[in-house]
Structures are given as C-alpha cells and as structure tokens.
Amino acid sequence: MTKIAYYFQKKHQLIDNQSYYLKLSVIIGIVLTIFVYTFDPYDNYLAIPKYELPVKIIQLGYGINTALVIYALYWLFFHKLKSTNKKRTWKTYHHWLLLVAIMSVAGFFGTIYHRFMMDVGEVATSYYLFVTIPRSIMISVPLFIISILLDQLYTNKTSLEVVKASLQTIHTEEKIQSDEKIILKSPVVNQCIEIIPSQIGYIKASGNYVEIYSIEDKKPQLLRASLHFIAERLATYDFIIKCHRQYYVNIHKIKARKGNSQRILLTLNGMKEQVPVSKSYTKTVLPYLK
Structure with a gap:
C-alpha cells in the first residue's frame, strides 16, 4: 500500500509525458476499433451509411475519434493547463476523474459521429434513454478497463524505477542523517x-x-x-x-x-x-x- 500511495503522489511526473499519452491514445484507439468491429455496438450494419463508404471504414472512425479525445484531454490537462506541478500533486481521485472525462467526451463525440455518418432516421427520446445511453455505458466499460490496464502496464516499467530511485534517495538521506553526530x-x-x-x-x-x-x-x-x-x-x-x-x-x-x-x-x-x-x-x- 505504501508503494501505491507513493506512486499516486508521484503520478504527475509520469503523466506529464507526451510520448506516454500518445502511445496510450493509439493503443486504446486500436483496441476500441477491434471492439466495435467485433460487437458492432452502434448497429452499423442495420443502418444506412450517408456516404458511399464501407461500414468497416466508418467503424474505424470510432477508434480514431476515441484516440483523438484521449490525446486532446491529456495534452490539455498536462501540457496546456499545467494541471500538475510541485505545488499541485496529481492525486488518485484526479486520475479517476480524468478517466470519467475521457469516457464521457469520447462517448459524446462518438454519438455525434454516428449520427453524422449513418442515416438513422427519426429517433425517439426513449431510444436515447434506453438504447443510446446503455450502449455508451457498454462501450465505456471496456474503455475504462483498457485505460487502467495500459496505465498499470506502463507504470510497472516506469513508476517502479522512479519509486526505487526515490526510496534509495530517502534511504541514503536517512543513513547520512543517522551517521551525523x-x-x-x-x-x-x-x-x-x-x-x-x-x-x-x-x-x-x-x-x-x-x-x-x-x-x-x-x-x-x-x-x-x-x-x-x-x-x-x-x-x-x-x-x-x-x-x-x-x-x-x-x-x-x-x-x-x-x-x-x-x-x-x-x-x-x-x-x-x-x-x-x-x-x-x-x-x-x-x-x-x-
């Protein structure tokens, strides 16, 4: 538990890294595209494309949309707004809120993209309440899990090195202090x-x-x-x-x-x-x- 707490206290040092969230965006975009290809949550094969494009190409757009949303949010928070620094440490609940924001924004733009690319006709309010929203939640769940797993995979390689180095520094400082008269x-x-x-x-x-x-x-x-x-x-x-x-x-x-x-x-x-x-x-x- 101590390592986990220490990891989240130092989280901003890892997330404030453009190469990290670029990789995260691309990988999640690819995985989500495979998910859409497999389960077709937007019922693309039941709707009529507005443009003369294969359904597979249209489905690829969902993954690209999600990848762009993830990269844009990470870039906005950590590069443009400088949400983390020495005085404003990135904490655990910030991480969860960011993932919720990713799911919400990606789901919103995904729905707009779907309406733009597919001819779905007149849609009743009940359809949005009982079909569109549950469908967005269904897509959000694997997106959320994928984000956590990829983040854990990345930090297993990167944050542990930071933790080890920091703990070594702390141990050295304590040793020097205990050796002083x-x-x-x-x-x-x-x-x-x-x-x-x-x-x-x-x-x-x-x-x-x-x-x-x-x-x-x-x-x-x-x-x-x-x-x-x-x-x-x-x-x-x-x-x-x-x-x-x-x-x-x-x-x-x-x-x-x-x-x-x-x-x-x-x-x-x-x-x-x-x-x-x-x-x-x-x-x-x-x-x-x-």
Whole structure:
C-alpha cells in the first residue's frame, strides 16, 4: 500500500509525458476499433451509411475519434493547463476523474459521429434513454478497463524505477542523517554528550541516569535524564525501538536471539551484554527479528 500511495503522489511526473499519452491514445484507439468491429455496438450494419463508404471504414472512425479525445484531454490537462506541478500533486481521485472525462467526451463525440455518418432516421427520446445511453455505458466499460490496464502496464516499467530511485534517495538521506553526530543535553544539570545514532547498540535506564552503549565505545555514556526524555529526542530514528521498560535497542545491531515469547534475550554486534525483551514488547520486536 505504501508503494501505491507513493506512486499516486508521484503520478504527475509520469503523466506529464507526451510520448506516454500518445502511445496510450493509439493503443486504446486500436483496441476500441477491434471492439466495435467485433460487437458492432452502434448497429452499423442495420443502418444506412450517408456516404458511399464501407461500414468497416466508418467503424474505424470510432477508434480514431476515441484516440483523438484521449490525446486532446491529456495534452490539455498536462501540457496546456499545467494541471500538475510541485505545488499541485496529481492525486488518485484526479486520475479517476480524468478517466470519467475521457469516457464521457469520447462517448459524446462518438454519438455525434454516428449520427453524422449513418442515416438513422427519426429517433425517439426513449431510444436515447434506453438504447443510446446503455450502449455508451457498454462501450465505456471496456474503455475504462483498457485505460487502467495500459496505465498499470506502463507504470510497472516506469513508476517502479522512479519509486526505487526515490526510496534509495530517502534511504541514503536517512543513513547520512543517522551517521551525523547529535548533542543530547540533560534537562536536570548542565551536561551534554555527543552521540551518533547509527552507532547506538542499546540504551538503558539506570536510576537517575541513562546509559547509552555505542558499538565503538568501550564504556557507556552517562546522561542525567530519564529514558523517556532520551526516547523523545531520538524519536525520528525509527530503528531505535523500546524492548523493555528499561531498554531501547537498535534493531540494525541485533545479531541473534534466544528464549521464548515470555522472555527473549538479544545479542548485539560487538557487544557482550545481552538485551532483554519483556513479554509486553515481544509483539513489537518480533517482526524485526524475522
């Protein structure tokens, strides 16, 4: 779900691409032409052409009409009107509304084209209500499905590359941030210590102090503060989680575990002391251990 949400947030980067919606227009036009050839939803073979043209040529016009509508709408929204930019992100409901617009406009022009090319005689209002509208809906359904499938096919190749690149950038930024030194200041006395979050093995409450054990340090750093106070200062580093009422552990440093659901002991890289996981925090820690 996270990838899907991220994809729609970045959707405008993909749709604002003329080659994409040109391909989309042509493919849907071809598929819709095949659909009209196969099912003849406009009953062309029952009507009389106004011009001396084969029915197959007239039916080809429906596909061309649809392709032009799709390309025109995409060009209008993303090239002319600049509907998406850094401040106006293309969202999920925008995508659905665009598809509805494509179906509505394509159906409208398709009906006009049909009346222009075929001699249908006098048409009663009831015919429009009970035949023309249901027929347009019938044509809209495959058009809608085709649009979604083609869009998914395109984004499987393109958007995943964008997502991977963006996630890699985010991961790199987080790594750089976690490798930078930060200063923790005691709320009680005039005391400060420097730590590198990514190097923390675990944090332990010890009376009025907190002991911070880092991988490269032989001795823990002591700070006059509560465990809750330290946890708030390190809240942005999601790899440091609470595993016991007196302990926080860096999940990236976990080497092994032993015990059962009642009590687990964690072995950390480069550290001799084992870190306990209490029963109440087992469900929180276990997913990281798997």
